[in-house]
Amino acid sequence: MSKSYWLYSCNMANSFSLEIDYKGCDVKMYYHTMQNQQNDCGIAVMRTILQQLGLKKVTTTNIRSCITEEINQGLSLLDLINVFEKFSVITEAYEVLDLDEILTISTPFIATISNNGLPHYIVVHQISNExxxxxxxxxSGIENIKIEQFKETFSGYVVLIEKIRNLEVPNIQENKSNLKQFSDEIIKEIPIVDKLKVIVFTVLKLFIPILIILGFQYIMVFQIEKISNLDLGLMLIISISLLILYFIINIGNLKIRNKIEHSMQEKMVTDYFQGILKDNDFSVKSNSYLLGYFWNIIMSVPGIIQKFYFKIQFIVLVCFFVSLTFINLYMAVFSLIAFTCFSIAILIAYKKNYLFQKHFVMEVNQFSNTVTQLLNSLLDIKIFQKQPDAIDYLGSGINRYSNVKNDLKVAESKLMLWQDIFVYLIIIGGFSFYILSFMLNLNVTAPLFLFGLFLVFILANESKNIFNAFWEYQKSKVAIEYLQYRVNSNEVSKEKSELANYLLDEPIRDLQLKDISLKYEEKVVLERISVNLKAGNIVGLKGNNGSGKTSLMKIITGIVEPTSGKIIINNHDEFETVESNWMINRVMLYTPEYYIYNNTVKNNYDFNVFSEKSQSIVSEETVDFKLDYPDNFVVELDGKNISFGQKNKILLLRSMKVERDIYLLDEPSTGLDIKSTISLIESIKQLAKKNNKIVLIATHDPLLLDICDEIIDLDEQKLERVGISEEQFL
Structure with a gap:
């Protein structure tokens, strides 16, 4: 084997251990951790290794806190080595040139494999000859596979344990996800009156049947010989009235539940969406998993609410145990022991079912991604004649989804069956206790016993409801944990907030970028760029693709933060960056990447697709493009029923009609004919010269460059002033 630090990326994390009797070998316990997300298999395998080495209480949060950078592309082999070192485990990465060498490697170790065509990490626990x-x-669990099957997917790299020092969890402050706090926040916001109603409704829901049974039992035991038709009729009326009250209580409880559910869904979805908007990495718009994430949130809410109801139901259950104690101590003790034993068994089963649920959620999102990609690439599939491959790809996705769903259904069915068995065992135990009480001459009357047995039956059913509530909550946690996105903080620095307040009353007439640099990892996009933009001037920005034109505009907008440099606004103090949440009110960025909605032409260029609220606009004469469609023409999603040029005209109208201090136009003449380009030129002149706006145009179009007062050439690193000699700007 040769040593390697090959940078490796992987394409959901709960842990459990499993004992396996491996063909005559000693029984051993193997740990297993499922990934929470599509890109954190590296975290999962590290946790499995650390637990296998004896650090049983290590969590994925402990490991993630040791990672300082984003892991959108997964963890490399070098990342694994560095994280292991923080846990005092020395490891090395090797390239395996001879597959037979695998048989000689000491376990456990991490291996790289191909998983559905993507690189992936696994832990090898034990190897035999076959x-x-x-x-x-x-x-969702440990696998026992053939060596040949492993060799077919093995991609040639392993991480081996070289030395273990003092194995311990590093003392690093853990970052908490805001997403997990949503349910607690919502429950805290539930009005006290609603909480009291839920408690009262839950208690009455259980006690109304008891009152009815007590009434009829009293008549049967004490009044059966002298009861009249009137008494019986009165009893029936009271019972029916109580049943009507029972119905009303259940409806009221359902309304409160729906109210809480609506509030939680609204908060979680809007907070999640606001987090995406604040991300500033708008490549997430093309992330085919996002729709699945929103559905994860919506579908998880009913289960999260169970956390609130679980507490109430548990308190009521305790009250039932106490009530049963006064009726019959022996039966109460028996029920408590049975409930405790069954709870332990159920919790063990839940732990395994939790992993099945995690696997199911992962496959649902993966299948959603598969379908989205296929639908978005129909043209590619047809042109490149990949129809059979695409159908097979879809079929394999359906098979994986169906298999995982079937595994989950089987596991849930077993769980429900055990709950039913618990109810039956409680009832059988109650009758057995009654028989034993007569055999042992215990003082137990038949009426008291029957009432106690009825309480035990209700107790068993309520226990089942509690177990179901707990399971629904656990399933919801799986969906929430799967979400890749972490809601960003809403905090803004005091310095930036003060500047924002000042700018609200003062238009931007001068914007200077001084020694601006931008790097993405090791790639230099911009290096020490200095630009001065003044109101009334039209500045051109040219350069080859990848020269940083769009990035420079996004820095001005506040969407992207520069690596270094200063930004000076209206000759005031220098700032290292501008926050998009206030700068966006002063800057308008046009890009052909904008979206066309399934709405009328007018609503699209006025951007009134969400509401009728209008934005302040410059004069109608300033921006005027003749469209080929009337204002009430309905455009299909993403402009499928109009030409590319008409689509760009709508987007230009949308951008240039809005009142701003600075206009940044990224390739605005793309898709326009000569007549429309001339109209665009006149509109740009109106904005800059007549309305005294700052205009920056990124373009290769000579017609647009001809109207510029200055031209910045990012390739040649120079500034060209029209009619003035060139000068270096770096």
Whole structure:
């Protein structure tokens, strides 16, 4: 094997251990951790290794807190080595040139494999001559596979444990996700009156049947010989009235539940969406997983609400145990022991079912991504004649989804069956206790016993409801944990807030960028760029693709933060960056990447697709493009039923009609004919010269460059002033 630090990326994390009797070998316990997200199999395998080495209480949060950079592309081999070192585990990465060497490697170790065509990490727990026991974080459990099957997917790299020092969790402050706090925040916001109603409704829902049974039992035991038709009729009326009250209580409880659910869904979805808007990495718009994430949130809310109801139901259950104690101590003790034993068994089953649910959520989102990609690439599939491959790809996705769904259904069915068995065992135990009480001459009357047995039956059913509530909550946690996005903080620095307040009353007439640099990882996009933009001037920005034109505009907008440099506004103090949440009110960025909605032409260029609220606009004469369609023409999603040129005209109208101090136009003449380009030129002149606006145009169009007062050439790193000699701007 040769040593390697090959940078490796992987394409959901709960842990459990499993004992396996491996073909005559000693029984061993193997840990397994499932990934929470599509890109964190590296975190999952590290947790599995650390637990296998004896650090059983290590969490994925402990490991993630050791990672300082984003892991959108997954963790490299070098990342794994560095994180392991923080836990006092020395590891090395090797390239395996001879597959037979795998048989000689000491376990456990991490191996790289191909998973559905994507790089992926697994943990190898044990190897024999024919079989290999692995922990694949994309699966719900330990797998025992053939060596040849492993070799088919093995991609040639392993991470081996070289030395273990003082194994311990590093003392690093853990970052908490705001997403997990949503349910607690919503529950805290529930009005006290609603909480009291839920408690009262829950208690009455259980006690109304008891009152009815007590009434009829009293008549049967004490009044059966002298009861009249009137008494019986009165009893029936009271019972029916109580049942009507029971119905009303359940409807009221349902309304409160729906109210809480609506409030939670609204908060979670809007907060999640606001987090995406604040991300400033608008490539997420093309992320085919996002729609699945929103559905994860919506579908998880009913289960999260169960956390609130679970507490109430548990308190009521305790009250039932106390009530049963006064009726019959022996039966109460029996029920308590049975409930405790069953709870332990159920919790063990839940732990495994939790992993099945995690696997299911992962496959649902993966299948959603598969369908989205296929629908978005129909033209590519047809032109490149990939129809059979695409159908097979879709079929394999359906098969994986169906298999995982079937595994989950089987596991849930077993869980429900055990709950039913618990109810039956409680009832059987109650009758057995009654028989034993007579055999042992215990002082138990038949009426009291029957009432106690009825309470036990209700107790068993309520226990089942509690278990179901707990399981629904656990399932919801799986969906929430799967979400890749973490809601960003809303905090803005005091310095930036003060500047924002000042700018509200003062238009931007002068904007200077001084020694601006921008790097993405190791790639230099902009290096020490200095630009001065003044109101009334039209500045051109040219350069080859990748020269940084769009990035420079996004820095001005506040969407992208420069690596270094200063930004000076209206000759005031220098700032390292401008926050998009206030700068966006002063800057308008046009880009052909904007979206066309399924709405009328007018609503699209006025951007009234969400509401009728209008934005302040410059004069109608300033921006005027003749469109080929009337204002009431309905455009299809993303402008599918109009030409590319008409689409860009609508987007230009949308951008240039809005009142701003600065206009940044990224390739505005793309798709326009000569007549429309001339109209665009006149509109740009009107904005800059007549309305005294700052205009920056990124373009290669000579017609647009001809109207510029200055031209910045990012390739040649120079500034061209029209009619004036060139000068270096770097």
């Amino acid at each position: 079989n290999i026991i692995i922990s694949n974080p994309a699966k």
